[in-house]
Amino acid sequence: MDRDTEAGTSSSIPTSTHDPSETTNTTTKAADPVPPLPPRPSRKLSDDGASGGALHVTAAPKPTTQVSTIDISTLSFPDGSRGTFSTSATSATRSVASPQSSASGYTSPRTDPTETMSVTSYPATLRPPGDLADLVTGEFNRRSRAWSMLRTQSSSVQPFEASRSSACDSLAGFEKEFDDIPELGEKGGITDEQRLSLWKSKMKHYMILSSAGKPIWSRHGDTSLINSYMGVVQTIISFYEGAKDPLLGFTAGNARFVISTQGPLYFVAISRLGESDAQLRSQLDALYMQILSTLTLPTLKNIFVHRPSTDLRKPLEGTESLLSSLADSFTKGSPSALLGALECLRLRKSHRATINNAFLKCRSDKLLYGLIVAGGKLVSVIRPRKHSLHPSDLQLIFNMLFESGGIRAGGGENWVPLCLPAFNNRGYLYMYVSFFDTVDISEETTTPLEPPQPATQPPKSPDEEIAIILISADKESFFDLKSMRDKLALQLAKNGSLSLIQSAARQGRPRIESILNPSSSSQIAEGQGQLSHFLYKSRANVQFCQSSLSPTFESPYSTVSGSEKGSTVSQTPETLVSRRRLMTLYHHLHSSIHAKHSHLKVLHLVSEDAASLAWITPVFEFYCVAGPNMSRGVMTQCANKVVQWAKREEERLFIIGGGVF
Amino acid sequence: MADANTPKPSSSVKLVLLGEAAVGKSSLVLRFVNNDFQENKEPTIGAAFLTQKCNLPTRTIKFEIWDTAGQERFASLAPMYYRNAQAALVVYDLTKPTSLIKAKHWVAELQRQASPGIVIALVGNKLDLTSDSAGSAEVSGDGDDNAEDSGDARKISTEEAKTYAEEEGLLFFETSAKTGHNVTEVFTAIANAIPETSLKSARGPGASHAGASRTEEQRVNLNGPRDPNAKEGCAC
Numbered sequence: 001m002d003r004d005t006e007a008g009t010s011s012s013i014p015t016s017t018h019d020p021s022e023t024t025n026t027t028t029k030a031a032d033p034v035p036p037l038p039p040r041p042s043r044k045l046s047d048d049g050a051s052g053g054a055l056h057v058t059a060a061p062k063p064t065t066q067v068s069t070i071d072i073s074t075l076s077f078p079d080g081s082r083g084t085f086s087t088s089a090t091s092a093t094r095s096v097a098s099p100q101s102s103a104s105g106y107t108s109p110r111t112d113p114t115e116t117m118s119v120t121s122y123p124a125t126l127r128p129p130g131d132l133a134d135l136v137t138g139e140f141n142r143r144s145r146a147w148s149m150l151r152t153q154s155s156s157v158q159p160f161e162a163s164r165s166s167a168c169d170s171l172a173g174f175e176k177e178f179d180d181i182p183e184l185g186e187k188g189g190i191t192d193e194q195r196l197s198l199w200k201s202k203m204k205h206y207m208i209l210s211s212a213g214k215p216i217w218s219r220h221g222d223t224s225l226i227n228s229y230m231g232v233v234q235t236i237i238s239f240y241e242g243a244k245d246p247l248l249g250f251t252a253g254n255a256r257f258v259i260s261t262q263g264p265l266y267f268v269a270i271s272r273l274g275e276s277d278a279q280l281r282s283q284l285d286a287l288y289m290q291i292l293s294t295l296t297l298p299t300l301k302n303i304f305v306h307r308p309s310t311d312l313r314k315p316l317e318g319t320e321s322l323l324s325s326l327a328d329s330f331t332k333g334s335p336s337a338l339l340g341a342l343e344c345l346r347l348r349k350s351h352r353a354t355i356n357n358a359f360l361k362c363r364s365d366k367l368l369y370g371l372i373v374a375g376g377k378l379v380s381v382i383r384p385r386k387h388s389l390h391p392s393d394l395q396l397i398f399n400m401l402f403e404s405g406g407i408r409a410g411g412g413e414n415w416v417p418l419c420l421p422a423f424n425n426r427g428y429l430y431m432y433v434s435f436f437d438t439v440d441i442s443e444e445t446t447t448p449l450e451p452p453q454p455a456t457q458p459p460k461s462p463d464e465e466i467a468i469i470l471i472s473a474d475k476e477s478f479f480d481l482k483s484m485r486d487k488l489a490l491q492l493a494k495n496g497s498l499s500l501i502q503s504a505a506r507q508g509r510p511r512i513e514s515i516l517n518p519s520s521s522s523q524i525a526e527g528q529g530q531l532s533h534f535l536y537k538s539r540a541n542v543q544f545c546q547s548s549l550s551p552t553f554e555s556p557y558s559t560v561s562g563s564e565k566g567s568t569v570s571q572t573p574e575t576l577v578s579r580r581r582l583m584t585l586y587h588h589l590h591s592s593i594h595a596k597h598s599h600l601k602v603l604h605l606v607s608e609d610a611a612s613l614a615w616i617t618p619v620f621e622f623y624c625v626a627g628p629n630m631s632r633g634v635m636t637q638c639a640n641k642v643v644q645w646a647k648r649e650e651e652r653l654f655i656i657g658g659g660v661f
Numbered sequence: 662m663a664d665a666n667t668p669k670p671s672s673s674v675k676l677v678l679l680g681e682a683a684v685g686k687s688s689l690v691l692r693f694v695n696n697d698f699q700e701n702k703e704p705t706i707g708a709a710f711l712t713q714k715c716n717l718p719t720r721t722i723k724f725e726i727w728d729t730a731g732q733e734r735f736a737s738l739a740p741m742y743y744r745n746a747q748a749a750l751v752v753y754d755l756t757k758p759t760s761l762i763k764a765k766h767w768v769a770e771l772q773r774q775a776s777p778g779i780v781i782a783l784v785g786n787k788l789d790l791t792s793d794s795a796g797s798a799e800v801s802g803d804g805d806d807n808a809e810d811s812g813d814a815r816k817i818s819t820e821e822a823k824t825y826a827e828e829e830g831l832l833f834f835e836t837s838a839k840t841g842h843n844v845t846e847v848f849t850a851i852a853n854a855i856p857e858t859s860l861k862s863a864r865g866p867g868a869s870h871a872g873a874s875r876t877e878e879q880r881v882n883l884n885g886p887r888d889p890n891a892k893e894g895c896a897c
Contacts, residue, residue, distance in 0.1 A: 315734055317733065318682060318704035405702075406706050412690075412711035415707050416706050
């Protein structure tokens with residue numbers, strides 16, 4: 001599928017081409033008298049962070065042994081891209097005062113006084129261009145003796161072990177983030193003050209209100225709780241609107257407020273999770289897309305043109321769960337949302353081709369798009385030649401099907417009118433959805449028992465559910481698409497594709513051990529430790545893959561008893577928190593390497609918690625995380641291996657082209 | 662089952678569920694089709710299509726069920742679902758007066774625009790929230806009076822809804838999708854009420870009188886099996 005590619009990546013430069021002009025360019029860049037500041041470990045950007053370019057760090061200097069020295073070297077790679085390493089001995093993710101450690105709780109944005117960094121630039125010619133590992137021969141990686149004595153250099157330390165045991169954990173209480181705030185008058189007699197403090201303890205808030213100040217939706221708290229806050233928010237926003245200087249965001253204490261205005265709607269994100277403004281804004285955009293998907297743009301406009309004070313809650317009724325599940329996926333941390341890309345099911349190229357062909361053969365005339373999805377991962381896509389599918393639209397569909405339970409839990413087949421805003425925000429399409437586990441292929445012929453028996457099959461993990469999604473512009477085409485689905489299901493069962501999909505879904509994501517040491521089964525290379533997790537985004541395909549989250553970021557699924565079928569498989573609190581730690585680090589890497597004017601290509605970050613690496617080229621974006629003691633050399637070696645693996649496996653990991661008709 | 666050996670005449674019946682949001686339409690269907698119940702079910706989006714067979718002594722009815730979303734914005738799509746439908750379940754929530762008003766609107770729209778022979782059942786759901794859910798059906802004929810003191814959430818009396826159903830010639834049931842009380846009975850009654858003539862051709866006319874006569878029978882049904890059913894509801 002040829003989705004929109006990001007700025008200038010369409011040329012898809014192969015990594016091996018060496019561009020000499022690029023090298024000289026690097027030299028001038030490096031010799032530039034005022035090199036762009038590398039992004040400091042900052043969790044908050046100033047209000048004008050996006051436009052002004054200057055980054056302010058709000059953290060108060062910490063009276064610890066951590067010295068914030070940064071070594072930077074800019075260098076060029078054989079592939080012609082440039083990279084800037086910066087190693088920081090400070091704890092990157094910890095450097096911002098956590099709620100507990102911040103003395104006042106209200107530090108205003110200011111420049112870190114300890115921002116004394118030594119910038120070392122090497123002309124690229126002084127260093128032989130070579131493997132990333134060659135770059136690590138220098139002194140950068142040497143740590144102070146005291147540091148070495150304080151901590152064992154054991155490579156077995158997993159990422160985030162330090163913060164797990166630390167008392168001032170910024171994610172303390174995150175496991176309660178998604179708990180509901182009890183209603184007034186519910187059993188247990190909760191007071192208004194308790195509710196308010198519960199509400200305030202949430203680390204992430206999203207609010208949607210109309211420009212007239214009418215509340216539309218809020219992730220936490222009911223109207224009685226949030227109405228007054230909505231009023232305050234509306235007053236602040238409209239004050240700046242009135243001054244023709246729209247408010248984009250501000251910081252209060254350790255919370256970042258980001259505001260997005262879309263016509264008559266105000267969107268507000270309040271985060272204490274350290275996301276950048278751009279990231280929060282893209283989350284708000286996704287919420288707006290969900291609203292458009294429900295109402296379409298002309299309807300939304302009409303509503304407010306005629307009556308600006310309309311209460312939009314009524315027309316949006318029933319969408320709250322979709323907005324909430326979308327918001328929660330951001331709060332939990334979604335690599336897909338972060339990278340703006342989709343994840344595909346890893347399949348052999350020939351298998352995927354077989355599925356695509358069967359799909360195309362069964363195609364109904366009414367079909368616009370057809371998708372097969374297993375556990376939120378794309379298996380196959382067919383589409384008309386002149387239309388492609390936009391990731392943000394697919395994000396909405398996947399959220400509806402896999403994150404919120406509305407469709408999956410109901411059973412049966414579904415016929416859902418929805419607008420795909422990136423495709424066309426003016427009208428509805430009709431989506432046929434059928435899950436394979438709810439409707440068995442052979443079931444049609446057998447006589448169901450009467451009275452019906454309670455469902456006895458064990459609950460499937462959501463990762464294994466296979467859905468067929470057929471989208472049409474014709475609202476009367478349900479039975480056409482249904483018969484197409486029946487034909488396709490028969491085909492897939494007959495040619496064995498269905499079991500291939502099932503086994504691929506069960507197998508899960510690739511494990512890092514098998515990528516790094518394909519030959520030796522269990523032996524971990526020389527006790528160097530391992531990468532714990534990586535994300536690899538193919539920019540041209542707007543798709544990404546990631547390694548298995550187990551064992552570091554996944555405890556086994558808590559067993560769900562048979563009676564609770566349909567309820568989403570619950571994660572243990574530890575899993576939730578450790579995933580969020582990982583995602584917070586990825587968010588940090590992502591915003592640092594994508595910071596405007598930074599021209600970063602490689603970013604290596606070591607903190608007390610974890611070592612991490614981000615590497616972008618025109619072809620891919622790569623992010624990985626390992627234990628804090630992994631040396632840069634080992635890390636770069638691993639990174640290279642993974643990138644080579646991804647290149648080798650490209651046609652299995654990603655859907656390239658898809659079925660076109 | 663017995664019918665496997667001696668195939669009975671089998672026919673499809675298109676059935677549509679209508680009613681205000683969150684009255685329990687999907688839960689009724691889920692109970693009927695899967696004998697399952699989910700607490701805090703998320704709202705249906707658009708519509709869901711399910712099938713379930715219902716064995717009658719003389720024939721087998723295969724219900725093709727359209728479970729529609731109750732939100733206002735989906736109302737414009739409803740004609741697509743009730744067009745050619747032979748049966749409709751109009752559901753309201755016993756604990757929510759506005760839902761009966763909405764149900765009456767649906768009944769009127771169906772009588773105006775759906776197939777003339779359509780069999781309509783009016784169903785008051787969430788009986789488990791009322792005090793008469795334990796089987797004391799006879800006492801609580803008009804539960805409005807003692808609603809406050811007995812912790813009874815009922816807001817619509819059986820009498821009120823039943824009178825309306827009789828006037829309009831509808832089947833009438835009070836159900837609980839949660840306990841399963843009366844759920845299968847609703848569908849069986851509908852299956853019985855579908856006239857043979859309309860089973861052969863999808864749009865058989867003249868079913869309305871049949872539906873009305875059934876109402877009398879159902880009244881008996883309503884009180885008859887209630888007590889044993891209450892026990893059965895607890896067991897499953």
